[in-house]
Amino acid sequence: MSSSTVTSVPSMEKESLNPYEIVQTQIDHAGKLAGVSKDVLDILKKPKRVLYVSFPVKMDDGSIRVFEGYRAQHNDAMGPTKGGIRFHPDVNMDEVKALAMWMSFKCSVVNLPYGGGKGGVVCDPHDFSKAEVQRISRGFMEAIADIVGPEKDIPAPDVYTNAQVMGWMMDTFSRMKGHFSPGVITGKPLILGGSKGRNEATARGCVFTIEEAMKTLKKPMKGATVAIQGFGNAGRIMADLLAAEGCKIVAVSDSKGAIYQPEGLNLQQVEHLKDTASILEDPDSQVLDHPEDLLSLEVDILVPAALENVITRKNANDIKAKIVAEAANGPTTPAADNILFKKDILVLPDILANAGGVIVSYFEWVQNLMNYYWSEEEVNGKLKDMMVHSYQEVHTMAEEHKTDLRTAAYMISIKRITAAMEARGWF
Numbered sequence: 001m002s003s004s005t006v007t008s009v010p011s012m013e014k015e016s017l018n019p020y021e022i023v024q025t026q027i028d029h030a031g032k033l034a035g036v037s038k039d040v041l042d043i044l045k046k047p048k049r050v051l052y053v054s055f056p057v058k059m060d061d062g063s064i065r066v067f068e069g070y071r072a073q074h075n076d077a078m079g080p081t082k083g084g085i086r087f088h089p090d091v092n093m094d095e096v097k098a099l100a101m102w103m104s105f106k107c108s109v110v111n112l113p114y115g116g117g118k119g120g121v122v123c124d125p126h127d128f129s130k131a132e133v134q135r136i137s138r139g140f141m142e143a144i145a146d147i148v149g150p151e152k153d154i155p156a157p158d159v160y161t162n163a164q165v166m167g168w169m170m171d172t173f174s175r176m177k178g179h180f181s182p183g184v185i186t187g188k189p190l191i192l193g194g195s196k197g198r199n200e201a202t203a204r205g206c207v208f209t210i211e212e213a214m215k216t217l218k219k220p221m222k223g224a225t226v227a228i229q230g231f232g233n234a235g236r237i238m239a240d241l242l243a244a245e246g247c248k249i250v251a252v253s254d255s256k257g258a259i260y261q262p263e264g265l266n267l268q269q270v271e272h273l274k275d276t277a278s279i280l281e282d283p284d285s286q287v288l289d290h291p292e293d294l295l296s297l298e299v300d301i302l303v304p305a306a307l308e309n310v311i312t313r314k315n316a317n318d319i320k321a322k323i324v325a326e327a328a329n330g331p332t333t334p335a336a337d338n339i340l341f342k343k344d345i346l347v348l349p350d351i352l353a354n355a356g357g358v359i360v361s362y363f364e365w366v367q368n369l370m371n372y373y374w375s376e377e378e379v380n381g382k383l384k385d386m387m388v389h390s391y392q393e394v395h396t397m398a399e400e401h402k403t404d405l406r407t408a409a410y411m412i413s414i415k416r417i418t419a420a421m422e423a424r425g426w427f
């Protein structure tokens, strides 16, 4: 993966921050290297279906508010579509389309029998009571119920949704169908057919890829310094798991700001503050004046674990980490990818690095269909096997083509989806 022969994703002339355009650039670049024809790439560059919905929700004060949302299904050549549901004020159709497309390539690169889907509701759940969030969750599921189902499209948690939201959605779908249907959604509470290990799976999978990458770079995990942007399901659990491996977590951030302690954060204290007040009140660390400065700290491992487009042409040159592990979807633009590749910074691409979540979602779905449940050891063991194997396949492809890991991951996944489409007679 030396940068001497540069075959990483080409930067667009004017940097686009539209995730839909970004994923199309990624497909073109890797598809061409993989020898896939333009006609076939054109199939992959558009989602098969996007459903726009609006639905009324009664608020606690008796007023009615209309919410808007989307469910995109990209490509179902390999199996039913799969991917999370996000509740966020910035949700929009192009973002949901891109997230669905990234899901297809993610499922394919780790060899799951799924295509990609993604959904979102334009809202900030922090603005609402628990009862209102429950009604929004049920309203959205009711609105998309026709196009989802255990054999069609299986949602899961994403930004600002969680197991409880999945539980409400599963209940709504089951009531509509007249029978208990746990396989319609994953990331559910354990009592409703959730899988052991799903809550930690995205973080755990990402840590497995970091361990493999550190072996590649011949660097020890013990003592490695880490900065994490985003302190939710992915970022917070990664902090714990990496600390358990002996890494030193020196900075974390959330939507309110970033904190830094070069000697290592007191994670227990920071987590307590996250749950009760704000991480910015941590007495033992410094609040960064500009939270985005977390990205350019002198650390071994940088983990973007929040939203898209945080490493761009503007700040890529400032990144000092040796490894960027993309727990988030789409944190790095193609222009930034190019810069990081030239700087010999190893980027563990989202479609590989954060695939642990959907892998254990797949295990959850399989357990739901069998109605037979596995131990946490079994789940984590199978997750590790799949993550390590996928990392090695991607790494080998990157070495063979002297390219970056993202391009290599896309090459593998595009070839697989193309083979499935061909076998089905789509072209």
Ligand SMILES: NC(=O)C1=CN([C@@H]2O[C@H](COP(=O)(O)OP(=O)(O)OC[C@H]3O[C@@H](n4cnc5c(N)ncnc54)[C@H](O)[C@@H]3O)[C@@H](O)[C@H]2O)C=CC1
Residues within 6 Å of the ligand: 157, 158, 159, 160, 161, 202, 229, 230, 231, 232, 233, 234, 235, 253, 254, 255, 256, 291, 305, 306, 307, 308, 327, 328, 329, 354, 355, 357, 358
């Ligand atoms: N939950 C899952 O299973 C998976 C999540 N992902 C991706 O991981 C990323 C994070 O998702 P989750 O952890 O599930 O969401 P979450 O809702 O649990 O946590 C999101 C975190 O990001 C923080 N955040 C929001 N805006 C921020 C900003 N501007 N700067 C810094 N932090 C900010 C929030 O405060 C929160 O701590 C997303 O890109 C998501 O698509 C990827 C694969 C699976």
Ligand SMILES: O=C(O)CCC(=O)C(=O)O
Residues within 6 Å of the ligand: 082, 083, 084, 085, 103, 106, 154, 155, 156, 157, 158, 186, 187, 329, 354, 355, 357, 358, 359, 361
């Ligand atoms: O668990 C899943 O099905 C999908 C999780 C997700 O949305 C993602 O990997 O981005």
